[in-house]
Amino acid sequence: MASTIGQIVEQTPSSELLSRAQARATLVPDCMVEAKRIANTVIAGWHGRRKRGVGENFWQFRPYAEGESLSRIDWRRSARDDHTYVREREWEAAHTVWLWADMSPSMMYKSTLAIASKESRALVLMLALAEILARSGERIGCPGIMEPVSARNAAERLAASIMHAPLTTGLPDTAMIRGHSDIVLIGDFLDDADRVMERIAPLGRRGLRGHVVEIADPAEETFPYTGRTEFTDPETxxxxxxxxAEMIREDYQRAYFARRDALGESLRRLGWSFVFHRTDHLASEALVAVHGYLSGMPSPKPVGDRS
Known part of the structure; x- marks a missing residue:
């Protein structure tokens, strides 16, 4: 997103929409490979979340409700008394999770200090989350790009949908989201916190449980520039x-961190989680943190330090 405090980045040549679309289509397959690798690493040793749903382990018996499939009835348990019971399994993911990654021009930035561009990291995190959640039976959707699906190949289907999706900027249209769901928003969120919250707050009031992941290049934090430097806002x-440039470093960092702190505090007041992630850190760090919030088991350590 464009920044009202002025996203200060090294000059990036303007790209035509077609070139950007082609670049994204080229990027997505590599991100899918990396997402699967990270998901396989992170998911090792994880267990179900001990709630009702589609897991493999027995959770509890409950009375059969009219209209349910007869195949769900546990006839052995039902034979013990005059009631009919359904055998429920352990819940690993029982409702829809909507995943969204910002694909606006500012996300294409990558300094020499970073491992990957912000766009690449956002895509890897989104697809890795889709991979992990799909394995546990979660319904995965992407606002404006893919309707929710419950399938083991949901991550691959999401990747294919992203490759052919139109280029957009700003937060997604969420009018199609109904009922109580989780939504994960991944981007750089460089607009003023008040402007971001104008779009996010209504989602919270509609009952959505939200999780925001802010992606930053290390140069956007440290501002390592000296001497005569030209900066370009990729959005405008x-x-x-x-x-x-070194003379404006202190004022820039003060504004940059104030924006992030204000956004994090506003999200916490709304009841949403906030994770900050730098592209010179491992993607698995953010993945574990977000999955913890989705699971109701957040990391005991604060996420988003400035180291």
Whole structure:
């Protein structure tokens, strides 16, 4: 997203929409491979969340409800008294999770300090989450791109949908989301916190349980520039030339961290989780943190330090 405080990044040449679409289509398959690798690493040793749903382990018996499939009835348990019982299994994921990653121009940025671009990291996190949640029976959807599906290949289907989706900017249209669901929003969220919350707060009031992952390049935090430097906002094309870039570092960092702190605090008041992730860190760190919030088991350590 464009920043109202001015996203200060190294100059990136403007790209035509077609070139950007082609670049994303080329990027997605590699991100899918990386997402599966990370998901396989993170999921090792994890167990069910001990709630009702589609897991493999027995959870409890409950009375049969009219209209349910007869195949769910446990006839041995039902034979013990005058009631008919259904055998429920352990819940690993029982409702829909909507996943969204920002694909606006600012996400294409990658400094020499980073492992990957913000766009690449956002896609890897989204697809890795889809892979993990799909394995546990979760319904996965992407606002405006893919309707929710419950399938083991949901991550691959999401990747294919992203490759052919139109280029958009800003937060997604969520009018299609009904009922109580989780939504994971992944982006750089460089707009003022108040503007971001104007879009997010109504989702919370509709009953959505939300999780925001802010992706940042390390250069956007540390501002390592010195001497005469030209900066370009990739969203608007506006330029800023500083004769001595190091002279504005302190003011820039003050505004940058104030925006993030305000956003995190507003999200917590809404009851949403907030995870900050830098692209010079391992993607698995953010993946574990977000999955913990989705599971109702957040990490005991705060996520989003400035180291």
């Amino acid at each position: 094309g506006e330029k800023l030339v500083s004769g001595r």
